[in-house]
Amino acid sequence: MNRKALFLIDGNSFCYRAFYAIRSLSTSKGQPTNAVYGFVTMLNKIIREEEPQYLAIAFDLKGPTFRHKKYEEYKIHRKPMPDELSEQMPIIKEVIDAYNIPIYQMQGYEADDILATIAKKSEKKGYDVYIVTGDKDVLQLVNSHIKIYNVHKEGLVYDEGKVKERYGVGPERIVDLIALMGDSSDNIPGVPGIGEVTAAQLIERFGSLDKTLSDIEKIESESLRKRLSEFKEQAKLSKELATVDTDVPVNLDLEELKLKEPDRERLFELFKELEFKTLLKDYAPFGQQLEGEYKLITDEDDFKDLIKELVKHREFALDFETTGTDPLLCEPVGVSFCWKEGQAHYVPIRDVGKGFDIKYALSKLKHILEDADKRKIGQNIKYEKVLLANYGIQLNGIAFDTMVASYLLNPSKLNHNLDDIALEYLNLRMTPIAELLGKGKDKITMREVGTEEIKRYCCQDSDATLRLKRILEPQLKEKNLDELFYDVEMPLIDCLACMEL
Known part of the structure; x- marks a missing residue:
């Protein structure tokens, strides 16, 4: 069976990457444009080099999600989006719209959940899915037809073997790993004092988080036994927080994700306003x-x-x-x-x-x-x-x-x-x-x-x-x-x- 290639981009992850990769870029009128330019450059690179047949982008929306209801301190330590990036977000979405690429965003759900839902549905319909993100919790989705295209390390694609090689556990145990070691970027607490190496060793030995917690007495280290016993419920909560939702109520028509010709005239006007001279030459109207x-x-x-x-x-x-x-x-x-x-x-x-x-x-x-x-x-x-x-x-x-x-x-x-x-x-x-x-x-x-x-x-x-x-x-x-x-x-x-x- 000839499976079609679908690329799903984590818009927020892409934007942060673009923002910090290029600094101090703005128009002659003072409008910051570094994130927009970086976003467009990375998007063009994926389209040019990977030649996806289908493409969509998902974004987070402001406001609490179901994870905040479970854990009030979820992402509480994450710094707010920089003002210079925040003011570029509407422009980035306007550019994406001019590319004729569909955007998915839904109140109460994170981009990861939306991407996970689209990925699972698409996989069942015969697509090979590549999720473009820098978030490691999405690695839990990796299987023979879903892979992660890492935004932080150019060209790195995580398949099942690469996940195991990097983290010491397979994709099906990534949430167990995060449940034990935590994730500071999302303020997922995990078990204090347990890092990535110890977490991977425990899962390797016992097979899963549940079995680790049910066999705490078999662990030789007294201090480790004590931490696991004390933070047992916190580990279970952390697993819930790290688990992506694959059942978001997304209205999905996969044919709408088919890569289309961009609106070149509109992109030309946008790039002209943003003073992207190199891009202007590529998108000048025919x-x-x-x-x-x-x-x-x-x-x-x-x-x-x-x-x-x-x-x-x-x-x-x-x-x-x-x-x-x-x-x-x-x-x-x-x-x-x-x-x-x-x-x-x-x-x-x-x-x-x-x-x-x-x-x-x-x-x-x-x-x-x-x-x-x-x-x-x-x-x-x-x-x-x-x-x-x-x-x-x-x-x-x-x-x-x-x-x-x-x-x-x-x-x-x-x-x-x-x-x-x-x-x-x-x-x-x-x-x-x-x-x-x-x-x-x-x-x-x-x-x-x-x-x-x-x-x-x-x-x-x-x-x-x-x-x-x-x-x-x-x-x-x-x-x-x-x-x-x-x-x-x-x-x-x-x-x-x-x-x-």
Whole structure:
């Protein structure tokens, strides 16, 4: 029989793990996001690596459970959830909902009980169940079709053999073990003075908690006999507290647990608000990659026509592609110009193959680039300023830098590269540089990339830069940052470029 794989995640355990694994992460507005980011990262990892066919997440709810009624001090010593984690819980649940993953939570029951109930019901219906948690009391459920995927030790899966190897008893005796040794995390008292090793030895010798307590007189150690006799009822209570409830009244339709496609648009908006830049790129809505009419300048006639157009236009965005990241050492591979959204022109500059000789190309463009009346827009345009100075061209007329504008609007942001701000303000994905150059030992230089690929990449950059300028400029004015931008930041570009030369 081909059994289906069901993963059940202990949401609270996952959240605590995420919260303490990543510290001091928040949005530029001060909203803590470390637990959310860690939760999403671990969830994505499980989905990607384990490929579950079915998935659900359970959470505890505030309020007493049946265990509190049996023992008032149950979990009384557990510290309250940190405020920074507590305020992220609604966001985490909102993200889970956007993933289209069902959430189970019920007043009066713990997540462990809900997971145990779903696991047992699913096992009977032919599923292989993996419970993702860090709680050891859930190990009592382990059998040939239910395993525990340990959240604290990456990749560790507890089957029957692994439970026995780690605790010295099988899954069916885990509650007996906890009854004797207690569990400080849940304030399950156990028997004072008995630790894990002694508890395992007693169960190994007598077979169970009940038999241990009925044969106390056979124990050689007087102090141990005395403790067991004195705390006999407490041990029995501890067993009750440690035993998970597998009969929670859960409305379960296993087909609803089938892993579905996430709501990518909703996740994109959530991750955008949470400023998860890496995740944004993965969940940008389909079909939202920047596209336009991008023309390749192939001959001298095309080049002359481009110059005429540049002469006619007072303002345009430009972007150079080069062989490296240091403008003093690299060489130009091509340049694009954009004066109308969705349209751009690319001039290839090559030593061989398709492209113009570098001296010829730059000589034709020099008077345009040096004309201070032509307003130039760029993304980190200081790079172009230094690059061109290295070839004897003074880039004048620098009017707007989208990277600087993005920084002024949100100085707490970690990244202000074009990919990030295009996603943030335009909801558009740029072609990743790694798509052109590759990675690692197979990485190539921009000069080795095909002309058509570079044309598209370079024109995307100038097109996005022009679009961003028209969005960022009014925002600078609205926030009274326009004087700082134009009177201080823009002139500073020339100063900084001169310092690099």
